[in-house]
Amino acid sequence: MCLNIEFDLRVDGEAQADPFLDGYELEQMFASTRQSIGGGLRRKFAGIVCAEHAVAPRFKISGVYDNSLEEMDIQYHVDTCCQGFLMRVMRILNQRA
Numbered sequence: 001m002c003l004n005i006e007f008d009l010r011v012d013g014e015a016q017a018d019p020f021l022d023g024y025e026l027e028q029m030f031a032s033t034r035q036s037i038g039g040g041l042r043r044k045f046a047g048i049v050c051a052e053h054a055v056a057p058r059f060k061i062s063g064v065y066d067n068s069l070e071e072m073d074i075q076y077h078v079d080t081c082c083q084g085f086l087m088r089v090m091r092i093l094n095q096r097a
């Protein structure tokens with residue numbers, strides 16, 4: 001069972017004259033974000049499927065790097081077959097490591 005993880009990482013706003021991160025560094029940051037979040041989810045959810053429907057959870061990770069604030073905002077979107085499994089997935093997601 002392969003976990004479905006989709007990433008949507010993008011940059012918002014105009015770059016400052018002397019940006020904190022240049023384009024290459026932003027790409028590096030996005031790549032390491034994909035790796036660390038994707039890897040963490042795959043570890044936590046290895047072999048975890050809904051007990052009732054045998055379906056794995058689906059994740060979408062949205063990340064927006066705001067050029068003017070020089071901040072990265074990450075959001076997790078979780079999609080499951082049913083509410084009971086969503087509760088279980090959220091419990092696992094909120095567990096430390």
Ligand SMILES: [Zn+2]
Nearest residue numbers: 050053081082
């Ligand atoms: Zn289910």
